[in-house]
Amino acid sequence: EPANESQQRDSEPIQVDEPVKAPPAVIEAPTSALESAENDAPQSPQSETAPKAEQKFNQVNNKPKPVTDNKPKPNFTSLRKKANTLYEQRKNLPIFGHSDEIRKKLREQDVMLLVGETGSGKSTQIPQFLVNEFWCRPTDTKITKPDGTEKPIKVGGCIAITQPRRVAAISLARRVAEEMGTPLGSSSPASKVGYSVRFDTSTSPSTRIKFLTEGMLLQEMLHDPWLTKYSAVVVDEVHERGVNVDLVTGFLRNLVSGQDKGRGGVPLKVVVMSATADMESLQGFFQEGFKLEAEEKKLIQNGSYKADDQNEKKRKDITVCRIKGRQFPVKTIYAPEPVHDFVDAALKVIFQIHCKEPMPGDILVFLTGQETVEALEHLVNEYAIGMDPALPKIQVLPLFAALPQAAQQRVFMPAPPRTRKIVLSTNIAETSVTVSGVRYVVDCGKAKIKQFRSRLGLDSLLVKPISKSAAIQRKGRAGREAPGQCFRLYTEKDYLTLDETNTPEILRCDLSQALLNMKARGVDDIVRFPFLTRPPREALEKALLQLLNIEALEETGKISEIGQHIAKLPLTPTLGRVLLAAAENGADCLTDVIDIISCLSVENIFLNVNSEEKKEAAETARRDLYRREGDHLTMLATVRAYAAEHADRKAWAERHLVSHRAMQSVMDVRKQLRMQCRQAKLLPKDQRDDHYPDPSPVLILQSFLRGFATNTARLVPDGSYRTVVGNQTVAIHPSSVLFGKKVEAIMYNEFVFTNRSYARGVSAVQMDWVGEALAG
Numbered sequence: 001e002p003a004n005e006s007q008q009r010d011s012e013p014i015q016v017d018e019p020v021k022a023p024p025a026v027i028e029a030p031t032s033a034l035e036s037a038e039n040d041a042p043q044s045p046q047s048e049t050a051p052k053a054e055q056k057f058n059q060v061n062n063k064p065k066p067v068t069d070n071k072p073k074p075n076f077t078s079l080r081k082k083a084n085t086l087y088e089q090r091k092n093l094p095i096f097g098h099s100d101e102i103r104k105k106l107r108e109q110d111v112m113l114l115v116g117e118t119g120s121g122k123s124t125q126i127p128q129f130l131v132n133e134f135w136c137r138p139t140d141t142k143i144t145k146p147d148g149t150e151k152p153i154k155v156g157g158c159i160a161i162t163q164p165r166r167v168a169a170i171s172l173a174r175r176v177a178e179e180m181g182t183p184l185g186s187s188s189p190a191s192k193v194g195y196s197v198r199f200d201t202s203t204s205p206s207t208r209i210k211f212l213t214e215g216m217l218l219q220e221m222l223h224d225p226w227l228t229k230y231s232a233v234v235v236d237e238v239h240e241r242g243v244n245v246d247l248v249t250g251f252l253r254n255l256v257s258g259q260d261k262g263r264g265g266v267p268l269k270v271v272v273m274s275a276t277a278d279m280e281s282l283q284g285f286f287q288e289g290f291k292l293e294a295e296e297k298k299l300i301q302n303g304s305y306k307a308d309d310q311n312e313k314k315r316k317d318i319t320v321c322r323i324k325g326r327q328f329p330v331k332t333i334y335a336p337e338p339v340h341d342f343v344d345a346a347l348k349v350i351f352q353i354h355c356k357e358p359m360p361g362d363i364l365v366f367l368t369g370q371e372t373v374e375a376l377e378h379l380v381n382e383y384a385i386g387m388d389p390a391l392p393k394i395q396v397l398p399l400f401a402a403l404p405q406a407a408q409q410r411v412f413m414p415a416p417p418r419t420r421k422i423v424l425s426t427n428i429a430e431t432s433v434t435v436s437g438v439r440y441v442v443d444c445g446k447a448k449i450k451q452f453r454s455r456l457g458l459d460s461l462l463v464k465p466i467s468k469s470a471a472i473q474r475k476g477r478a479g480r481e482a483p484g485q486c487f488r489l490y491t492e493k494d495y496l497t498l499d500e501t502n503t504p505e506i507l508r509c510d511l512s513q514a515l516l517n518m519k520a521r522g523v524d525d526i527v528r529f530p531f532l533t534r535p536p537r538e539a540l541e542k543a544l545l546q547l548l549n550i551e552a553l554e555e556t557g558k559i560s561e562i563g564q565h566i567a568k569l570p571l572t573p574t575l576g577r578v579l580l581a582a583a584e585n586g587a588d589c590l591t592d593v594i595d596i597i598s599c600l601s602v603e604n605i606f607l608n609v610n611s612e613e614k615k616e617a618a619e620t621a622r623r624d625l626y627r628r629e630g631d632h633l634t635m636l637a638t639v640r641a642y643a644a645e646h647a648d649r650k651a652w653a654e655r656h657l658v659s660h661r662a663m664q665s666v667m668d669v670r671k672q673l674r675m676q677c678r679q680a681k682l683l684p685k686d687q688r689d690d691h692y693p694d695p696s697p698v699l700i701l702q703s704f705l706r707g708f709a710t711n712t713a714r715l716v717p718d719g720s721y722r723t724v725v726g727n728q729t730v731a732i733h734p735s736s737v738l739f740g741k742k743v744e745a746i747m748y749n750e751f752v753f754t755n756r757s758y759a760r761g762v763s764a765v766q767m768d769w770v771g772e773a774l775a776g
């Protein structure tokens with residue numbers, strides 16, 4: 001199975017978040033009565049041919065004259081009213097009483113660590129505590145340029161709060177905007193709260209609080225290494241320990257302990273927050289940075305600060321603030337014996353709760369990924385049909401990173417009357433987002449994690465048991481508002497064998513993206529970079545090799561021009577390389593490759609078919625989409641057919657057993673990538689959205705090989721495939737259109753290991769193309 005949450009988080013086929021430039025500025029002008037009437041009018045039939053946003057983009061491009069946007073103007077009175085109601089809730093959050101203490105400390109010092117249970121109010125309240133502090137205003141200052149002259153600049157004014165997941169960044173921004181009574185993001189120029197996640201940035205000129213993914217902050221640092229826009233950076237959910245948060249903390253440590261270079265003396269405040277992490281190591285980590293700085297600046301004499309630097313010393317104190325959470329008791333119910341099929345087991349438990357447990361409350365089920373979520377969603381809906389009509393109704397809501405925005409938001413809304421919400425989630429809901437109303441948790445005890453397999457030289461996704469600390473977090477979700485129950489779909493004995501905590505991702509995944517990130521920011525000496533946890537040497541070497549292979553680095557280890565280009569794309573280095581290779585092959589090839597890359601950014605565009613009978617139906621339904629060249633061209637054919645469907649895309653998707661949900665995300669990503677390529681002049685500015693070149697399979701596949709030359713396998717005489725690098729046996733995944741086919745050689749996007757090694761996202765290639773690509 002592909003994309004797990006941590007992968008979805010930032011390293012799914014399409015990776016690091018990148019600020020995607022908004023379409024050319026829409027000039028705000030007073031809306032005339034006529035225009036607003038037009039805007040309120042039902043959509044014209046023509047508007048069905050393209051998603052709304054796409055159309056607007058066209059309008060903006062085609063009309064030289066200023067246009068008004070058709071956003072409804074915010075009603076500040078009702079926003080205010082809502083905020084006042086929410087204030088009552090906020091006052092009851094455990095963190096509320098700590099406001100003065102936190103603000104006082106941060107006036108004196110630069111770095112603060114904060115621990116508090118999920119739901120104690122860290123993410124939503126901290127930025128609001130800080131935003132009106134005197135140090136949080138833009139400050140006029142000067143910096144000295146390399147030639148010795150001085151340049152006046154403005155520093156600060158905004159607060160950044162990083163999140164490991166896009167879902168959390170967006171839902172928190174929405175919530176904080178509501179609490180502050182301000183419109184959200186780009187919906188109004190007066191909005192004070194915005195967000196920025198891969199393929200979706202929503203901010204305004206007045207944004208003061210910005211929620212963004214860790215990858216996005218890293219991208220911003222490419223353009224503004226001293227983060228001059230910000231007065232404070234709040235690093236949230238540090239316990240998740242994805243690779244990007246380790247990079248962020250490393251860069252921030254460098255920044256706070258040597259910040260006079262680019263900020264003209266204006267300090268940057270850093271708050272690091274966690275639900276569980278051991279804060280001692282983080283405290284030591286930042287202290288070490290301050291110590292090195294003080295030694296370098298000779299502020300220390302005989303092991304302590306000199307008398308006249310006591311203020312400086314105070315600034316460098318690091319307080320750990322602990323918020324006591326409110327947690328109701330949660331009863332744990334273990335499986336009496338090991339469970340083989342957790343989807344089936346979850347189904348039974350859900351209906352057992354729904355039919356037998358008298359206590360009201362919603363159910364939150366933790367599963368491993370989009371596929372298991374969708375499988376269970378289907379089963380629950382099917383079973384619910386035959387349910388006793390006297391029972392409350394059931395509302396099944398999936399929650400995973402690749403879910404389109406609107407569907408994600410439904411999870412946060414209360415269930416209709418006499419209805420029980422059943423949220424089927426990946427580990428997103430573990431600590432990242434709070435779903436209210438939950439009193440039952442069902443935990444499958446597993447999660448998909450990314451693991452680097454050094455023999456293959458690539459990341460693969462493995463379904464693995466979670467850690468004890470994750471199991472405790474999951475259980476805790478049932479006791480947020482009242483006493484609850486947690487059904488663990490594993491035995492108590494198995495629970496006791498779980499690892500205590502999650503291993504940081506940096507110790508187990510491909511580091512090429514992280515490395516490219518650092519190189520692009522001028523960190524040439526990777527060994528001296530302050531890592532929270534130092535990755536193993538071999539992993540760094542592998543990553544260097546990988547970047548050399550795709551020509552992102554020069555032989556000397558310095559970043560190349562290609563590398564600079566790739567670092568700015570919201571893609572993994574590998575897919576970034578593919579995109580550039582496609583651009584070298586011409587705009588038509590690039591247009592096609594963008595469509596394919598967009599598909600690779602979602603878990604699966606085809607609906608899962610389990611039974612033999614359904615498999616046959618799917619084969620028939622998708623016959624006109626399947627391409628003998630393999631999955632890549634099949635994806636292209638599917639995007640094209642979907643995009644060309646003007647009448648009813650949903651029905652089209654159903655007919656072809658294609659996931660309408662996934663395709664909506666694909667179209668979003670495709671739009672953004674096209675826009676970015678137009679801005680980078682890789683695509684003609686005037687290219688129409690419905691421009692469909694005749695695909696050239698050879699050029700397309702050769703472009704992919706420029707990034708995936710090492711993800712190839714050749715057919716050997718015994719009829720199996722062996723990887724070109726490493727000579728490992730690998731089979732074509734049953735979900736591939738090439739399943740069961742014998743071709744000279746295959747190229748694949750991912751390597752999955754379940755009971756055997758599978759290649760997924762497979763196309764047929766020729767060995768001499770592979771040779772060429774490997775030779776560079």
Ligand code: CDP
Binds near residue numbers: 120
């Ligand atoms: O960061 P932490 O987990 O400590 O808490 P938080 O995310 O600030 O959430 C505090 C409270 O705000 C939650 O218990 C919810 O009641 C509410 N909240 C919400 O309603 N919607 C969100 N998207 C986030 C928080």
